[in-house]
Amino acid sequence: MIEFVLVSGFFWVPLIYLVATTGFRLSRSEELVGLVNDVSQMFARGVDFSTSGNQTLLTGTLAATFHMQGNGPNTVTGGSSGDMVIVLSQYFYVNTADPGCNGCTNANNVVLERRIVVGNASLIGYQGSPSSVGTIPSGNLNTTTGTCEPADDNLPPSTTCQYTVAAVQVSSSAFNTIMTNLPTNGGGNIGGTVFLVEGYYTDITGRMIYQRSID
Amino acid sequence: MLETVFIIALLFGLIWLAWDLCWALFAKSRLQMAVNVAARAAVTGQLEDGAADLKSTIALVAENAAPEFLSAHLACRTLNINFYDQSGNPVSAPVDLGVVTVSVQNYPFTLLTPIFSMGASGPSTAAGTAASAIWVSSSRVSQACDPLNCPAVGTWPPSSCP
Numbered sequence: 001m002i003e004f005v006l007v008s009g010f011f012w013v014p015l016i017y018l019v020a021t022t023g024f025r026l027s028r029s030e031e032l033v034g035l036v037n038d039v040s041q042m043f044a045r046g047v048d049f050s051t052s053g054n055q056t057l058l059t060g061t062l063a064a065t066f067h068m069q070g071n072g073p074n075t076v077t078g079g080s081s082g083d084m085v086i087v088l089s090q091y092f093y094v095n096t097a098d099p100g101c102n103g104c105t106n107a108n109n110v111v112l113e114r115r116i117v118v119g120n121a122s123l124i125g126y127q128g129s130p131s132s133v134g135t136i137p138s139g140n141l142n143t144t145t146g147t148c149e150p151a152d153d154n155l156p157p158s159t160t161c162q163y164t165v166a167a168v169q170v171s172s173s174a175f176n177t178i179m180t181n182l183p184t185n186g187g188g189n190i191g192g193t194v195f196l197v198e199g200y201y202t203d204i205t206g207r208m209i210y211q212r213s214i215d
Numbered sequence: 216m217l218e219t220v221f222i223i224a225l226l227f228g229l230i231w232l233a234w235d236l237c238w239a240l241f242a243k244s245r246l247q248m249a250v251n252v253a254a255r256a257a258v259t260g261q262l263e264d265g266a267a268d269l270k271s272t273i274a275l276v277a278e279n280a281a282p283e284f285l286s287a288h289l290a291c292r293t294l295n296i297n298f299y300d301q302s303g304n305p306v307s308a309p310v311d312l313g314v315v316t317v318s319v320q321n322y323p324f325t326l327l328t329p330i331f332s333m334g335a336s337g338p339s340t341a342a343g344t345a346a347s348a349i350w351v352s353s354s355r356v357s358q359a360c361d362p363l364n365c366p367a368v369g370t371w372p373p374s375s376c377p
Contacts, residue, residue, distance in 0.1 A: 004218040012225040016232060023236030027243060031351070034247055038354045045356040046312050053303025054314075061297070061316060065350045 021205050028203050032211045035063055036086070040197035043088050044215035048155070049116050050076050050145045058086065058118055066201055068119045076146035078121030084201040085119035087132045088146075091170065091178075091194040092162050104163035110170045112136055113162040114155070116146040123200040127208040132198055133178055134170040156193075179214060231328035238327050239349075245281040246319050247351040253277035254317040254353040257296070260309065260360040268369025269309075270296050273317060285319070291376035293322045298357060298368075308368045309357035318352035 039049075039058065048054060052075070059068045069082030078085055092113045094106045101107050112134035117124070125131035140161065142150045148161035148168045156162065178196055198212040256276040257269070266272040273296050278285045285294070299314040300306045309315055324347050360366065 001218065004221050007222070008225060012222075012229065016225070016229050019229065019232055019236065023232075023240065027236075027240055030240070030244060030247065034251070034351070034353060038352075042314060042354060042356050047314060047356060048301070051302050053299075055303070057299055057303040057314065057316075061318075062352060062354055064352070 025203055025205070025207070025209060028201065029209050029211070031065065032199050032201055032209055035066070036197050036199040036211045036213045038062065039086060039088070039199075040195060040213035040215045043090075043197055044195040048145075049088055049118060055118050071118055074121075075144055076116045076141070077143070078117035078119055078124075080120060080122055082120040083123075083203075084199065085117060085121055085123045087124060087198040087200075088114075088116040088118070089132060089134065089196045089198075090114035090156060091134070091175065091196065092156065093192045094163060098163075100157075100160065101163045105166050106163055106169055110172070110175045111162045111165075111168045112148070112170055113159065113168065114145070114147045123202060123208070126200065126202070129200055129208045129210040130177070130198075133174045133196075134168065137167045140165050140167055178212075235326045235328050239324065239347075242284055242322075242324060243349050243351060245284050246322060246349060247353070249277045249281035249285055250317045250319055250351050250353040252280040254315060254355045257309070257315045257317060258355045258357055260358070260364075260366065262366050268367040270369040270371035272366075274371060277317065277319075284322075287377045289322070291372045293319050294371070295320055296371045309359060311357075311359045313357040314354055315357040316352060316354045318350070320348075320350050322349040322351075324349050 039062065043049060049058060055070055059070045063084060063086070066084040067082055068084040068086075069079050071077070071079045090113050091110055093110050094101050094104065094108065096107045115132070115136055136148045140148045140150060142148070142153065145153050145155060147154070147156060147159050148165050149159040161168065179194065195215045196212060199210070201209045203209055253273045253276045256263070257273045260269065261272070262269065263272040263275045266275045274290050274294055277294055278287060278290050295316075295318045297316045298306050298309050299316070300310050301312045303314070306313065326347070
């Protein structure tokens with residue numbers, strides 16, 4: 001009997017727990033991959049997730065099984081409850097040949113021109129998951145649209161902050177953690193844009209699952 | 216002898232757990248793939264052979280993508296097709312820069328392990344009571360159809376299910 005207790009306690013029970021939790025996490029990971037990919041292509045195609053209707057669509061329908069909470073009054077900076085957060089970021093390479101730049105402050109730099117956080121913002125970077133690259137300082141943040149231009153509610157590329165606000169620059173080393181060789185469109189007259197969507201989810205075991213998608 | 220019985224019970228528990236997890240993951244991934252394919256078909260605005268309208272086409276594509284899980288009977292009861300406008304409000308037909316979502320909700324999933332599927336309280340199916348339910352969803356940006364070749368949207372689910 002002693003042997004049975006020892007073998008059960010140190011082998012069978014941990015093994016069954018490991019198999020069960022790995023299975024649940026695998027299942028959730030697969031779901032999260034699909035969700036983040038869907039949201040990413042929608043964001044890149046122009047769906048505006050700063051509007052309450054689309055945020056409700058995200059939290060109530062697309063991510064309905066993730067126990068994701070809406071933002072409440074914090075339209076683009078996220079809430080503080082729920083098991084999940086989605087971070088939508090729009091990066092832009094400012095080409096010197098871009099007519100909107102014309103020798104501007106951010107020439108030859110990658111900038112973060114828009115960020116929308118939906119869900120529990122405290123999960124970003126939780127348990128060693130990567131923090132979203134770049135920031136838009138609160139003084140430059142449009143709290144309605146998530147762009148770096150508080151003066152109006154225009155959306156990129158109709159904004160000008162991506163050229164003039166140095167605080168939204170993203171260093172090459174930081175951006176390289178997302179992708180290298182952002183298309184700079186050297187032959188044309190505008191820079192490249194990257195849409196990055198990151199999903200942070202704490203599963204039934206309380207551990208983090210992180211997934212991101214680039215469009 | 217007693218230890219052997221206990222060990223075998225745990226061993227079977229482990230085998231059944233791994234078996235059911237694999238089965239659940241397989242079912243979920245197949246259904247996820249089916250709604251992905253159906254959502255992609257939805258944004259083309261083209262009708263499938265044998266389908267009278269857009270929603271029937273979407274359902275048919277989903278059924279054909281995972282026929283072992285999504286029969287006409289189950290598709291009629293679990294498949295949901297919704298369109299939203301640019302602001303996230305439900306609309307009756309695809310619009311430019313709107314969203315189309317195709318989801319399988321509350322799909323009755325019966326575990327293979329007999330001990331878990333007995334006395335379960337999940338959704339009812341023709342095969343009996345399921346132990347749990349699967350939810351999968353896929354979304355795409357929609358576009359309004361070509362006015363010269365615009366298929367009827369139709370209704371889903373149909374008024375009577377097979």
